[in-house]
Amino acid sequence: MIIYFHMVVRVIMSLKIPLTILFSLLTTVSLFAEEFAVATFTRGKVSFLSASDTSKLWKTLKVNDVLKPGDRIKTGNGSKVDFLYQETEIRIQPNTDFTLKEWNSDKKEAKAFVQNGAAWFRVNNFKKGSFEVSTPTTTAGVRGTAFGVFFEEKEKTGYTCVCEGLVNINGEDFAKGTGGAKKVGATELEKKQYKDIITKDGATILLKEKRKEFPMLNRCLPCHKPIGWEDKSFTPDETYGNK
Template sequence: MVVRRIMSLRIFLTLFSILLTSVSLSAEEFAVATFTRGKVSFLAATDSSKLWKTLKVNDVLKPGDRIKTGNGSKVDFFYKETEIRIQPNTDFTLKEWDSDKKIAKAYVEKGAAWFRVSNFKKGSFEASTPTTTAGVRGTAFGVFYEEKEKTGYTCVCEGLVNVNGTEFAKGSGGAMKVGATEISKNDYKELITEDGATLKFKEKRKDNPMLSRCLPCHKPVGWEDNSFTPDETYGKK
């Protein structure tokens, strides 16, 4: 009886050790949720029941997984020095992720996501919308898709980003509407500074509502807007 209990204990400890190793490897191979606000829904690619679940801190983001955030909700994922920040009212899917080959592809069906990319090959980290594909040549950028406008946007915070074959530098970005043949170029340098969103930003937003997506990360300077919850984690590691 004692021998049987000892054997059972050994088997349990072995299985527990394997489980811990598996979790550890997942955390090293994939991006892990480090921050959530509000309710974030999560549909795992491996879940045969296709049931949406509530995403929690320390959950792992794997290829094929889909994330939905509601009004005021968001989630941050970290992988080494790479960050993925999914903003409110966003439908996001991780299409591909290979940490060995240093390749990743993300898809923003609607809403907004911000990326700071490291540990990936030049041009091998892509973030797409229904109308745009942004390939990283630099470090940090935002991707947006506005359903009402049927337009995808990319803004570059650091380095260079190639959007639909056109290269954009820090402080600039591109926009592509459904059915358009050429990408529109935008300049954000006077709209957003190191201090935040300027008065020029406020005026420009009247013609370009998409700019409101920037307010969680870039606080108004010289004017007020209380319609967006500040992103507590933006710019922090």
């Protein structure tokens, strides 16, 4: 965020704008950067469709770009992007279609939608229950801190796993190490347990076995390295745990 601000300052200064106008512009830039989440890391090609772009053209998202309501993000194989807003993190994983539906930093409210793929969230700056992430079959409202949201098109199933704290999934609270899944057309949310599959050290051998039944678990491997087994089919998330 600071890097973004300084870059804009240098551009404005090079234009030799009068000081009164310059001060107004710098104030606007500062407020703008503090109001929304800013891209802090990208890998590969990340496509970006801005809600404010009347041409409706997909562009390549870059570090320091700002995520605003209505913006849509698409990542391809091996591509990802991280956004940071104060202490809140949004990590969009490969092969994901993500849209920020709502964002109000004053009211501390936000809503996002994962059409397909995976995204991970650590939420610290929003009111209880006011940060929601939906898929075609699930809605997760944060009650605690960190959770992952997935939707697998092949399975037509949405998943939510709780990494820290409590998360409300389709009206029911889930604690750390648990989660819920719901297939398109199903009436009930299926409860899941992840405590023995993923530990603080990484993904256990149980994940290797369980992923045959639940391919969604492969989405966990970039952040949770295998313990006692190997898998070279994924790209490690070099930023996970470093913020």
